[in-house]
Amino acid sequence: MFLARYIKSIFQAVRSLWIGMRRTGYYFSHHKEIITQQYPDNRETLQLPERFKGEVVMPHNEQNEHRCTGCTACELACPNGTIKVITKFDITPEGKKKKAIDKLVYHLELCTMCNLCVVACPSDAIVMAQTFEHSVFDRNQLTKILNNPGSKIMEGVE
Amino acid sequence: MFSLSGITTALHDWLSGRFSEAWVMLIEMLLAGIAVISFFAILGLVLVLMERKVSAWMQIRLGPNRVGPKGMLQSFADTLKLLVKEGMTPNGADKLLFNMAPVMAMVIAMLLMAPIAFAKDFQLWDINIGVLYISAVSSLSVISILMAGWASNNKYSLLGAMRSGAQIVSYELSAGLAILTIVVLSGSLNMNDIVMAQENGWWIFKGHIPVIIAFVIFIIAVTAETNRAPFDLAEAESELTAGFHTEYSGMKFALFFLAEYVNVFIVCAIGATLFLGGWMPFHIGNWDGFNRVMDFIPSSIWFLGKTFLLIFLIMWFRWSFPRLRIDQLLNLEWKYLLPISMVNILLVAAIAILGWHF
Numbered sequence: 079m080f081l082a083r084y085i086k087s088i089f090q091a092v093r094s095l096w097i098g099m100r101r102t103g104y105y106f107s108h109h110k111e112i113i114t115q116q117y118p119d120n121r122e123t124l125q126l127p128e129r130f131k132g133e134v135v136m137p138h139n140e141q142n143e144h145r146c147t148g149c150t151a152c153e154l155a156c157p158n159g160t161i162k163v164i165t166k167f168d169i170t171p172e173g174k175k176k177k178a179i180d181k182l183v184y185h186l187e188l189c190t191m192c193n194l195c196v197v198a199c200p201s202d203a204i205v206m207a208q209t210f211e212h213s214v215f216d217r218n219q220l221t222k223i224l225n226n227p228g229s230k231i232m233e234g235v236e
Numbered sequence: 237m238f239s240l241s242g243i244t245t246a247l248h249d250w251l252s253g254r255f256s257e258a259w260v261m262l263i264e265m266l267l268a269g270i271a272v273i274s275f276f277a278i279l280g281l282v283l284v285l286m287e288r289k290v291s292a293w294m295q296i297r298l299g300p301n302r303v304g305p306k307g308m309l310q311s312f313a314d315t316l317k318l319l320v321k322e323g324m325t326p327n328g329a330d331k332l333l334f335n336m337a338p339v340m341a342m343v344i345a346m347l348l349m350a351p352i353a354f355a356k357d358f359q360l361w362d363i364n365i366g367v368l369y370i371s372a373v374s375s376l377s378v379i380s381i382l383m384a385g386w387a388s389n390n391k392y393s394l395l396g397a398m399r400s401g402a403q404i405v406s407y408e409l410s411a412g413l414a415i416l417t418i419v420v421l422s423g424s425l426n427m428n429d430i431v432m433a434q435e436n437g438w439w440i441f442k443g444h445i446p447v448i449i450a451f452v453i454f455i456i457a458v459t460a461e462t463n464r465a466p467f468d469l470a471e472a473e474s475e476l477t478a479g480f481h482t483e484y485s486g487m488k489f490a491l492f493f494l495a496e497y498v499n500v501f502i503v504c505a506i507g508a509t510l511f512l513g514g515w516m517p518f519h520i521g522n523w524d525g526f527n528r529v530m531d532f533i534p535s536s537i538w539f540l541g542k543t544f545l546l547i548f549l550i551m552w553f554r555w556s557f558p559r560l561r562i563d564q565l566l567n568l569e570w571k572y573l574l575p576i577s578m579v580n581i582l583l584v585a586a587i588a589i590l591g592w593h594f
Contacts, residue, residue, distance in 0.1 A: 088572065095557065102294040102556040114298045 131191040132210040134161070134184055136203055136224040143232040144225055146203035148179040155198035160188040168230075178231055186212060187220040201235050240536050241357035268360055272349055276498055281311040283497040287551055294555040321486035326389060329483065333387035338484065338491035341380035345498040347373050352505050353427050355515050355536035366427035367419060370506055371412050374461065377499060378404040381463070381470060381480050384492070388483040396479025399562055400470030404461055406569040411457035413577040417443075417450040417584040418510040431514035438513035444592070446583045451511045453577050458503035459550055460565070462496065466557035467565060474559075500547060508542035515539040 105111055115124060138144050148165045166180040182204075196204055204224065214220060247267075251260045285300070285308065292299025300307035325334055351366035353359045363369060378401055385397020419425060421443055422433035433439075439447050460467035471479040481492045508514060515535035519527045560568065586592075 098556045099552060102552065105296050106290065106293045106552075109293065111296050112293075112298055113296050116298070 126208050126210075130208050130210075131193055131206040132208050133186055133191075133206070133212065134189065134195060134204050134224065135207040136182065137205060138226055138229055139232065142226055142229045144203055144229050145201045145232050145235045146179050146182060146225065147201055147231060147235060148177050149200065151198045151200060152195035152204060155194045157192065157194065158188050158190065160185045160190075161195055179225060182224040184222045184224050185220065186222060187217060203235075239358075239534060240355040244358065272346060272360070275349075276346070276494065279501055280494040280497050281315065283501065283547070284311045284314065284493075286547070287497075287554075290548065290551045291555045294552070315490070318486055318490040323486035323488050324483075326483050328389040330387040330389070333383050334483075335488070337380050337384035337387060338488045338495070340383060341377065341495035342491050342498075344373060344377050344380060345495045345502065347376075348499075348502045351427050352502065353431055353509065353514055354539055355534070358536065359428070362428060363426070365425045367415055367425045367430070367506075367510075370502075371408075371415060374499075374503070375404065375408050377461075377495075380495075384484070385480040388480070390483050392476040392478070392482045393480050396470045396476045396482075400463055400480065402562070403463070403467060403469060403565060406566060407457045407460040407467075407573075410453050410569060410573040410577045411461060413574075413581055414450045414454035414457060415506075415510060417447060417577075417581055420581065420584050420588050421447070423588075427509055427514070431509060431516060434513040434516050437519065438511065438516065440511045443584070444587065446580050446587065447511065449576065449580050450584070451507070453573055453580070454507055454511070455546070455549065456568075456573060458507065459553055460569075462499045462503055462550075464496070464500065464550060465554040466559050468554075468559060469562055469565060500550060501543065504543045504546035504550065505539070507546050508539065512542045512546075513538075514542075 115126075117124065136144050136146060148163055150163045150165075153161045153163045162183040162185075163179060164181040164183065165177055167175045168178045170176050191206070193206060196206055212220070248260070248264070251263055255263065288310070289299045289307075291297075300310035303309045303313045325331055348370060350361040351359070351363050351369055381400045381404075382397045385393040385395075385400070388394070418430060418439055421439060422430045424430060424433070434442070436442075440451055443450075463470045469479075471481070473479075476482070481489055484492060515538050517527075517530040517533060517535070517538050519530060
């Protein structure tokens with residue numbers, strides 16, 4: 079009984095080690111699997127992974143409309159005060175007051191790309207972009223306003 | 237046909253014609269020393285580059301590819317960097333032992349080079365107890381590690397050195413028993429006799445399953461003896477920063493690094509000699525045409541090819557397996573490898589006495 083378990087454990091160990099060696103051996107002999115990007119050389123044809131997080135942006139459509147309602151969920155979700163939502167009140171055609179964003183200020187220099195603001199947003203107004211060449215000479219240029227000037231909220235987004 | 241022994245014989249004849257016997261001896265010793273040192277340097281450069289490329293490809297990376305064509309000069313650049321770095325000695329260290337340890341590691345690695353048969357009739361020292369000499373001297377390498385660990389006056393170094401001591405003392409046993417199986421089969425401790433005994437087939441083919449088991453045990457034990465992953469507890473960079481060579485920098489570190497690779501080469505060379513027939517070409521029974529073609533390849537190429545195959549195997553282990561804990565390490569030796577190799581050597585002795593091998 080003991081001997082059977084002893085021999086079985088040896089076979090299991092050899093088998094599991096062989097599985098690991100087969101995997102690394104496969105990678106060794108299949109160079110097409112290499113995922114290294116030789117960045118400055120292939121700047122034009124660079125292929126970033128789908129979930130790469132470079133900075134927060136707010137997509138606008140052709141009519142210069144965004145989906146942000148100014149609910150400040152992103153501001154509350156941000157762990158280090160990267161996002162500041164400045165709201166204003168629009169007058170709707172019916173004469174009602176409606177909350178909207180004046181500016182959505184985004185401090186790239188504080189951002190850790192944690193993605194919590196994008197997850198928190200109830201109306202999918204902000205997304206992570208794949209840009210990453212962020213270096214500038216003046217720190218103030220890293221403070222960005224995400225909504226375009228003169229933009230307004232898309233129809234039907236509450 | 238190209239052969240290394242032809243070169244040495246021609247050189248010997250040329251020297252004998254010009255100088256007296258004592259001078260010939262001295263000059264030849266000097267030349268052998270230079271040859272060994274330059275072989276070490278080349279070996280270090282080649283193996284470091286090989287390890288970096290192998291590790292990169294196994295981890296889906298590219299590896300060094302900037303210095304020289306396809307990154308082939310990377311290890312030259314690294315050596316240059318290490319040469320110009322400052323060789324520091326910490327204040328609290330034992331200066332003599334600290335500076336002696338890397339030299340000691342190197343000298344022991346050099347001593348091991350003596351009885352290895354690199355090609356047909358090409359050997360520094362044909363000694364009748366070659367295998368015994370190698371297993372005796374290779375256990376000395378733990379002294380340099382203990383020396384470095386103790387003299388550094390650093391807790392990481394000392395821990396690494398002590399682990400390495402426990403490890404080498406245990407794994408020496410099963411490595412010795414694995415070597416002994418081949419000594420039992422070929423009936424000689426002489427490296428050349430062992431190679432000649434494999435003229436009609438390598439021991440790994442002739443000796444049935446017991447020799448294959450001995451080969452596996454030998455490879456595991458020498459991986460542990462040379463302190464390489466998955467048995468790199470002496471270095472263990474994630475636990476002990478760098479273990480016994482934490483305090484070393486510059487050329488002193490480079491000597492340790494070089495000694496590690498040279499040790500890997502030597503244990504692989506011994507493995508190739510004992511189990512894979514040394515410089516013997518690969519022959520299949522009665523296929524005369526095939527055997528003729530195999531004979532045409534120089535014996536030095538056969539030897540280096542087999543050695544590098546085993547080096548690749550050890551590198552493959554390093555980049556596939558996770559590191560063992562110290563208790564797992566000692567369990568593996570005392571509960572698995574040692575009992576198995578003891579039973580195994582009994583089997584091999586029976587095979588050798590009854591003449592069951594081919």
